Amino acid sequence: MTEELRFRFGERELTAPGSTIASALLGNGIVSWRTTRRDGAPRGLFCGIGHCHDCLVDVNDRQSVRACQHLLRAGDHVRPGSVAAPVPAAHVQAAAEHVADVAVVGAGPGGMAAALAAADAGCRVVLIDSAQRVGGQIHRQPATAIDAGGALPDRFRRVVAHPRITVLTGTTVWHAGQEGEMFVLRCIGTDGSETGAVVAAQAVVLATGATELVLPFPGWTLPGVITAGAAQALLKAQPRTPAADLLPGPRVLLAGTGPLLLRAAADLVNRGATVVAVCEASRPASMLSGLPKALRHPGKLAEGAAYAVTLARARPRVKMLGGWTVTGCYREGRVQQVRIASVGSPARSRMFAVDAVAVSHGLVPALDLSRALGCADDQLADFPAAVVAVDQAQATSTSGVFACGELTGVGGAAKAEPEGEVAGLAAARRLGRLDEAAFRRKARGAIIRVRRAKHFALLLSRLYPLAGHGWPDWLDPGTVICRCEEATLADLRRAVAAGAADLRTIKGMTRCGMGYCQGRICGPVAQYAAARITGRSLAELGDLHTRHLAAPIPLGVLADQAADLGTG
Amino acid sequence: MTAHRDSRRYRDWGQSSTFDVLVVGAGMVGAACAHALVGAGLRVCVLDRSGPVAGTTAGGEGNILVSDKVPGPEARLALRSVALWRSLAERAGAVASGPAAGPGQSSTAFEFEPKGGLVVARDGSQLAALRSLAEGQAGCGVDCSLLAASELSEVEPLLAPDLAGGAWYPQDCQVQPVLAAAWLLAEAIGLGARTRWGEEVLGLSRTTVTTSRGRIAAGAVVNAAGPWSGEVAARLGGWLPVRPRRGHVLVTEPMPPLVRHKVYEADYVGTVVSDSDEAQTSAVVEGTKAGTVLIGSSREFVGWDRRPSLRVLSEMAARASALFPGLAGVRAMRCYVGFRPASPDHLPLIGPDPEVAGLFHASGHEGAGIGLAPATAELITTLITGTDPPPDAPSFAPARLSAHRQWEQSYPPDPIP
Numbered sequence: 009m010t011e012e013l014r015f016r017f018g019e020r021e022l023t024a025p026g027s028t029i030a031s032a033l034l035g036n037g038i039v040s041w042r043t044t045r046r047d048g049a050p051r052g053l054f055c056g057i058g059h060c061h062d063c064l065v066d067v068n069d070r071q072s073v074r075a076c077q078h079l080l081r082a083g084d085h086v087r088p089g090s091v092a093a094p095v096p097a098a099h100v101q102a103a104a105e106h107v108a109d110v111a112v113v114g115a116g117p118g119g120m121a122a123a124l125a126a127a128d129a130g131c132r133v134v135l136i137d138s139a140q141r142v143g144g145q146i147h148r149q150p151a152t153a154i155d156a157g158g159a160l161p162d163r164f165r166r167v168v169a170h171p172r173i174t175v176l177t178g179t180t181v182w183h184a185g186q187e188g189e190m191f192v193l194r195c196i197g198t199d200g201s202e203t204g205a206v207v208a209a210q211a212v213v214l215a216t217g218a219t220e221l222v223l224p225f226p227g228w229t230l231p232g233v234i235t236a237g238a239a240q241a242l243l244k245a246q247p248r249t250p251a252a253d254l255l256p257g258p259r260v261l262l263a264g265t266g267p268l269l270l271r272a273a274a275d276l277v278n279r280g281a282t283v284v285a286v287c288e289a290s291r292p293a294s295m296l297s298g299l300p301k302a303l304r305h306p307g308k309l310a311e312g313a314a315y316a317v318t319l320a321r322a323r324p325r326v327k328m329l330g331g332w333t334v335t336g337c338y339r340e341g342r343v344q345q346v347r348i349a350s351v352g353s354p355a356r357s358r359m360f361a362v363d364a365v366a367v368s369h370g371l372v373p374a375l376d377l378s379r380a381l382g383c384a385d386d387q388l389a390d391f392p393a394a395v396v397a398v399d400q401a402q403a404t405s406t407s408g409v410f411a412c413g414e415l416t417g418v419g420g421a422a423k424a425e426p427e428g429e430v431a432g433l434a435a436a437r438r439l440g441r442l443d444e445a446a447f448r449r450k451a452r453g454a455i456i457r458v459r460r461a462k463h464f465a466l467l468l469s470r471l472y473p474l475a476g477h478g479w480p481d482w483l484d485p486g487t488v489i490c491r492c493e494e495a496t497l498a499d500l501r502r503a504v505a506a507g508a509a510d511l512r513t514i515k516g517m518t519r520c521g522m523g524y525c526q527g528r529i530c531g532p533v534a535q536y537a538a539a540r541i542t543g544r545s546l547a548e549l550g551d552l553h554t555r556h557l558a559a560p561i562p563l564g565v566l567a568d569q570a571a572d573l574g575t576g
Numbered sequence: 577m578t579a580h581r582d583s584r585r586y587r588d589w590g591q592s593s594t595f596d597v598l599v600v601g602a603g604m605v606g607a608a609c610a611h612a613l614v615g616a617g618l619r620v621c622v623l624d625r626s627g628p629v630a631g632t633t634a635g636g637e638g639n640i641l642v643s644d645k646v647p648g649p650e651a652r653l654a655l656r657s658v659a660l661w662r663s664l665a666e667r668a669g670a671v672a673s674g675p676a677a678g679p680g681q682s683s684t685a686f687e688f689e690p691k692g693g694l695v696v697a698r699d700g701s702q703l704a705a706l707r708s709l710a711e712g713q714a715g716c717g718v719d720c721s722l723l724a725a726s727e728l729s730e731v732e733p734l735l736a737p738d739l740a741g742g743a744w745y746p747q748d749c750q751v752q753p754v755l756a757a758a759w760l761l762a763e764a765i766g767l768g769a770r771t772r773w774g775e776e777v778l779g780l781s782r783t784t785v786t787t788s789r790g791r792i793a794a795g796a797v798v799n800a801a802g803p804w805s806g807e808v809a810a811r812l813g814g815w816l817p818v819r820p821r822r823g824h825v826l827v828t829e830p831m832p833p834l835v836r837h838k839v840y841e842a843d844y845v846g847t848v849v850s851d852s853d854e855a856q857t858s859a860v861v862e863g864t865k866a867g868t869v870l871i872g873s874s875r876e877f878v879g880w881d882r883r884p885s886l887r888v889l890s891e892m893a894a895r896a897s898a899l900f901p902g903l904a905g906v907r908a909m910r911c912y913v914g915f916r917p918a919s920p921d922h923l924p925l926i927g928p929d930p931e932v933a934g935l936f937h938a939s940g941h942e943g944a945g946i947g948l949a950p951a952t953a954e955l956i957t958t959l960i961t962g963t964d965p966p967p968d969a970p971s972f973a974p975a976r977l978s979a980h981r982q983w984e985q986s987y988p989p990d991p992i993p
Contacts, residue, residue, distance in 0.1 A: 509627030564904030
């Protein structure tokens with residue numbers, strides 16, 4: 009067992025087992041540790057995986073670090089997140105330089121499979137992940153695990169000890185570009201430290217995953233309302249602790265749409281949480297229609313059935329509600345009540361007393377680096393996301409850059425892992441480590457598994473359509489759309505009424521997407537809302553995925569790059 | 577032409593697609609022109625191939641400066657524009673209520689901040705150049721006081737201690753340009769202006785403009801298409817030597833107000849009037865109402881390349897943190913690029929096309945379009961309505977560059993992306 013660490017929060021002396029600061033605070037019953045700049049609204053954990061920046065907190069002499077990413081150390085002085093004065097330039101350590109054949113960004117199933125395939129073929133690989141341990145969201149390991157690969161499935165454990173794989177965890181890429189013949193990835197410490205790294209490689213495999221989509225509703229910014237992915241991340245961070253000590257409280261309601269809800273609900277039940285209800289916005293009838301085709305995927309059906317059995321056996325009983333959507337969360341300071349309404353007849357509504365609400369409406373691929381490297385992507389027609397275009401060898405439109413996993417279309421680990429394998433082999437082929445025949449032989453099985461996984465993913469996406477829930481028509485105009493800048497639906501409607509024809513102009517008029525998260529959370533929301541309001545297509549509106557700075561970067565670190573870049 | 581007009585009177589005019597003036601471009605300059613023209617009683621239509629405020633206006637910082645203007649017609653235009661901006665801001669209820677207005681209390685329509693500018697010199701030679709510029713500007717009516725090195729910290733406490741001195745320009749202001757242009761457009765629309773979004777001009781024959789969606793009859797056309805105005809001029813049969821000069825802006829995380837004014841290096845004016853194609857950087861630092869700090873500036877001729885240059889961003893970060901050492905520990909959240917409409921002699925191009933009757937240009941402001949927009953619109957309005965133009969008008973007339981026609985050969989109009 010990990011020992012309890014002493015730390016201070018404001019003036020309070022507290023203890024917590026070693027984990028992230030967010031977990032330490034939640035474990036002490038603290039759900040909110042920041043107020044917003046404009047409205048002074050309380051905030052705490054939301055996305056749980058470092059994307060939303062809502063959980064900012066000050067730690068010792070560091071301001072505005074993400075509590076969900078920053079590890080607690082004994083003696084830390086944690087203070088509520090402030091809009092703080094700049095600190096004197098921290099000592100910037102010279103960036104460690106890594107030269108590799110293949111750089112893999114993202115150490116989930118796709119990235120790990122890519123790294124192993126390329127390394128086994130003889131390539132020197134650098135595997136980069138912003139989390140403290142490899143595994144990604146699905147195989148997330150406790151950040152403090154002593155054995156870096158301990159909780160991984162056997163086939164992935166080799167990643168951490170492979171002689172040709174250098175693992176850079178706790179490392180975030182803030183800039184990706186092509187310099188001469190090489191791809192150069194500039195990195196910074198995820199915890200806000202300036203320990204940088206520069207990775208130069210001849211090929212890049214992007215396995216950067218996705219951000220959870222949450223369609224806003226009144227009260228979704230209250231502490232205690234989190235993403236379904238955040239709930240799972242909290243559980244995985246401390247596998248032996250009961251859910252009630254990890255979440256804002258024991259009673260959880262899940263809402264949204266998609267298969268992730270069921271899985272998260274089952275995980276919560278298994279860890280002793282009281283799941284009061286699972287509100288799936290899609291209607292049961294439409295979901296049954298997909299069953300015949302799903303019979304071609306017995307493994308996946310069994311997985312779904314296992315979740316169903318877990319939820320059916322749970323006591324107290326889990327209410328499974330199809331065709332219901334969350335319409336509001338209430339109480340000052342934190343969520344204590346949640347209202348849900350029937351999608352078909354909104355007048356039918358019910359209230360539940362809860363400690364936490366976990367929401368998910370699907371996943372949006374994280375395109376920061378693919379856009380930076382010039383990889384083409386395609387906007388989906390009916391979901392506010394774009395997917396990186398790849399050929400059968402997972403090659404993107406930029407020669408030398410490969411993509412796998414959620415980036416090329418949401419499909420979970422079943423799709424990410426074989427795609428990663430193909431991408432790793434294709435990168436090795438590009439570098440001459442594999443000839444054409446060897447590539448074909450080695451990749452054949454994986455390519456077939458990719459095809460099967462894509463078939464199932466398509467099936468699932470049709471079961472859980474985003475449209476048809478009436479969102480955002482029933483929303484209160486004051487509902488916050490952009491959590492960082494607190495831009496509301498009314499602001500967005502005003503911009504559209506003024507003629508704003510694309511998301512970039514909407515951003516300029518509303519500040520939606522200008523905050524810390526840089527549109528990672530609100531970009532797809534605003535895109536979808538504007539499409540519903542204007543009747544224009546998602547593609548016409550454009551998106552906010554292009555971020556030339558892929559992470560906030562101290563100006564002192566940015567200033568140091570010039571010498572390195574010469575006059576080119 | 578009646579100076580006073582009843583908005584209801586024109587409500588039906590838009591349907592007929594017959595206007596007194598068609599304004600091409602709905603950025604800041606186009607919005608200001610539409611606003612001024614409709615205010616003069618004209619029937620106005622604003623057309624943009626995208627929508628409102630979708631181009632250069634959204635890619636800048638929102639400067640309203642007199643401090644960087646060369647003494648003479650440009651400085652006088654800038655002073656007139658500052659006066660017009662102040663009255664617009666008063667009308668919009670947009671005058672910032674001072675430092676007491678904390679977050680969440682901003683009632684401003686477009687974040688007009690009459691905060692003043694501070695130009696700092698790093699060494700004696702920069703200070704001497706600054707002094708001679710300030711003397712010339714004072715002759716045109718620009719308020720300026722020279723500051724000794726020891727006085728700088730009273731104006732900006734966090735400035736680096738090793739600067740040589742500076743000059744304080746109380747008339748410099750700032751707006752949030754997207755909101756300001758949107759406000760001007762909304763006002764113009766309220767007074768009867770019509771809009772056409774997602775429509776491109778293709779040609780002009782006497783008083784009929786051909787567009788991608790049909791024809792528009794207009795007595796006059798104002799070309800306010802910013803860096804694309806060269807191409808628009810060509811399509812309408814005219815000629816305008818404007819090309820895109822790219823700039824970068826870095827935006828920091830939000831902070832308490834630490835940089836109080838617009839602060840920039842004295843060599844900034846030198847980079848503005850430089851003709852080099854090479855990337856040039858000069859530190860420009862200012863806080864915004866949103867708490868972020870905007871960091872500029874760069875100038876380069878690279879066509880329409882929208883991918884920011886890491887080297888340029890790095891230089892800007894280095895220069896900004898040399899001015900404000902505390903910024904080194906502050907994080908940049910994002911960066912963006914914009915394309916300034918640059919004219920060959922660094923003066924705006926405002927006035928009739930030398931050859932095409934009825935075609936007027938309002939462009940070539942380079943980085944000063946936000947600041948100069950109201951005075952540009954005023955000048956365009958006097959030219960179109962035939963009232964007496966101010967004595968400086970010939971200095972801005974595009975005809976002054978007819979001798980530079982060979983410029984067109986060396987820099988053909990860039991294609992509209």
